[in-house]
Amino acid sequence: MSQLRTAPASSRRGHILPSSVSQVGTVTKYELVNYFRSRRFFVLLIIGFAISGILTGLVAYYGVSTFASSALGFYAFWWGYSITFVIAINGIFFGGDAISGEFQNKTGYFLVANPLRRVSIYIGKWLGAFAASLMVFASYAAVTIGNGVYYFGIGIPYQFGESLLFSILYLMAVLGFTFFFSSLFKSSSISILVTAILFLFAFQIIQTLVSVFAQIEPWFILTYGSGIIGNVLADTYPTTQPIRGAGPGGREGTTFAVTIPEGLTIILGYFVVTAILGLLLFQRKEFT
Amino acid sequence: MNAPSIEAVNLSKRYGSFPALSNLNLKIEGSKCVGFLGPNGAGKTTTLKIFTDMIRASEGRALINGIEVHPNKKKALESAGALIESPEIYPSLTPREALSMVAELRGLPKGERRKTIEDAVAEVKMDEWLDKKVGKFSKGMKQRINIAAALLSDPEVVLLDEPTTGLDPRGMSEVRDIVKSLKKRNRLIFMSSHLLNEVQDICDEVAMIDHGKLLVYDTLSNVTTRFSSDGGNVVEIEFSRDIDDQAVNRNIGTLTNVNSAERIDSRRVRIRFSGGAQIQERLLSDIATMKIGMISFHSPTSALEDTYLNLIKDTL
Numbered sequence: 001m002s003q004l005r006t007a008p009a010s011s012r013r014g015h016i017l018p019s020s021v022s023q024v025g026t027v028t029k030y031e032l033v034n035y036f037r038s039r040r041f042f043v044l045l046i047i048g049f050a051i052s053g054i055l056t057g058l059v060a061y062y063g064v065s066t067f068a069s070s071a072l073g074f075y076a077f078w079w080g081y082s083i084t085f086v087i088a089i090n091g092i093f094f095g096g097d098a099i100s101g102e103f104q105n106k107t108g109y110f111l112v113a114n115p116l117r118r119v120s121i122y123i124g125k126w127l128g129a130f131a132a133s134l135m136v137f138a139s140y141a142a143v144t145i146g147n148g149v150y151y152f153g154i155g156i157p158y159q160f161g162e163s164l165l166f167s168i169l170y171l172m173a174v175l176g177f178t179f180f181f182s183s184l185f186k187s188s189s190i191s192i193l194v195t196a197i198l199f200l201f202a203f204q205i206i207q208t209l210v211s212v213f214a215q216i217e218p219w220f221i222l223t224y225g226s227g228i229i230g231n232v233l234a235d236t237y238p239t240t241q242p243i244r245g246a247g248p249g250g251r252e253g254t255t256f257a258v259t260i261p262e263g264l265t266i267i268l269g270y271f272v273v274t275a276i277l278g279l280l281l282f283q284r285k286e287f288t
Numbered sequence: 289m290n291a292p293s294i295e296a297v298n299l300s301k302r303y304g305s306f307p308a309l310s311n312l313n314l315k316i317e318g319s320k321c322v323g324f325l326g327p328n329g330a331g332k333t334t335t336l337k338i339f340t341d342m343i344r345a346s347e348g349r350a351l352i353n354g355i356e357v358h359p360n361k362k363k364a365l366e367s368a369g370a371l372i373e374s375p376e377i378y379p380s381l382t383p384r385e386a387l388s389m390v391a392e393l394r395g396l397p398k399g400e401r402r403k404t405i406e407d408a409v410a411e412v413k414m415d416e417w418l419d420k421k422v423g424k425f426s427k428g429m430k431q432r433i434n435i436a437a438a439l440l441s442d443p444e445v446v447l448l449d450e451p452t453t454g455l456d457p458r459g460m461s462e463v464r465d466i467v468k469s470l471k472k473r474n475r476l477i478f479m480s481s482h483l484l485n486e487v488q489d490i491c492d493e494v495a496m497i498d499h500g501k502l503l504v505y506d507t508l509s510n511v512t513t514r515f516s517s518d519g520g521n522v523v524e525i526e527f528s529r530d531i532d533d534q535a536v537n538r539n540i541g542t543l544t545n546v547n548s549a550e551r552i553d554s555r556r557v558r559i560r561f562s563g564g565a566q567i568q569e570r571l572l573s574d575i576a577t578m579k580i581g582m583i584s585f586h587s588p589t590s591a592l593e594d595t596y597l598n599l600i601k602d603t604l
Binding site for chain 1: 368371438
């Protein structure tokens, strides 16, 4: 009906509504401005620097040979053991309430009543959280490399590059997952709490129970997939193998080691599935 | 150019078994202000939220300028500005930044953004706060920025959900002036409110809703004439000096079409008359020529209230 007859208001007024891609960029930009102005970003930077500082102090105090005898060993000790925690913390704090906060704090009412698709809001906010997390991540990586270069010279092992790439993919998956939970709830504190419990305790406990007691490879747990970040830094890539005493009660069992293809599949699978589910949830969620 | 319009077609919304909105059919077209009245939980905000795609209708369609909102939100809201409930703005942003975001999302040309934002903020009397963080603002100050955001792109259709909520009396008056100025600029304003005097002051038409059902939609004068207990043809006159019963009965009570004239107090008189706006105009002229100190001649604000109370028997 009049849809065909009516010229868009924008063209009548001399301005044209931006494309959805451009609107994603706008949402991302202001999401980042909001992060930079909030304490959260600086708290996470401080946490990153605090972990780096503790590790730097430990290595300086006890000597690098106490922890690693090679550059690869150094990066395995430093990066391999800590980066998943740094990523989880970033995911929890940047993603945990990214969507739920829009409902609870009513900031969504300011944004959603504008002519832009919800998918643009979701992706824009996700990219904002990803960019903010990457900055914390990059500062942590810079300190790691700085120490590595100081102790073992400029020759950074290529495995660290692989680990860096896997870490970025893991960060994407963690943010996809936390955004999904953030879309599930309307309360910021609940969504942050649930994601924190999952990443800091539950996943690890379930992984241990499943792999040690049930003797099942925990391929369905994201943190198991993230094992490739540390595994790739090992002198010899660990493999799944039967080991006496690894099973319940010291019986024969299997220690599981995720392979790179498996790890990438788990990480990317989590990212794709949770991103789609989170987006669908946000699109269906009502501002009641 | 077509007149701006909004239309609800068999619009329904249910929450479980609770019908928040039942089969709402309403078409509003043209440059005017329509007051949307009803008690708490009547379905006013639900309707406005469906029009902005904040919630989905269980059945039916909501259209803005002929474009169905839910499947075409971006296109439908292109020519609409909305203020639903009292949105919060990221507390770390300044009004300039928050409005810049809206300006960018709505595609305001870069060269015009700065002036448009400054003008919008000046219109809501917040220019001194343009570069202060929103987190420090009172509820009323935030609401002023929200109003500026809703009007930033000079939309044809303006949807306002209790826009004066949280504002002080001066702020309320300023918002009323803004809405009146929008009417002069050929905009369609659909505004929910609990404040009957506000609606009576600025709206041309009213739609009343209760328990999710539309009770009436008509011009303000038709609604008050049809549904108020005194037929709506009542005016209150105020005088600059005392007026006695004799003068009321002899001078005013005997005018043609006046059914009754009664003193409310020593300087105020209420008259009931038969006829429409033309008769009311003549009465005003007749009483003015009497030179008995008339300083005000207006419909009592209770006319709409009376209508409201007659139509809406109970509140949730």
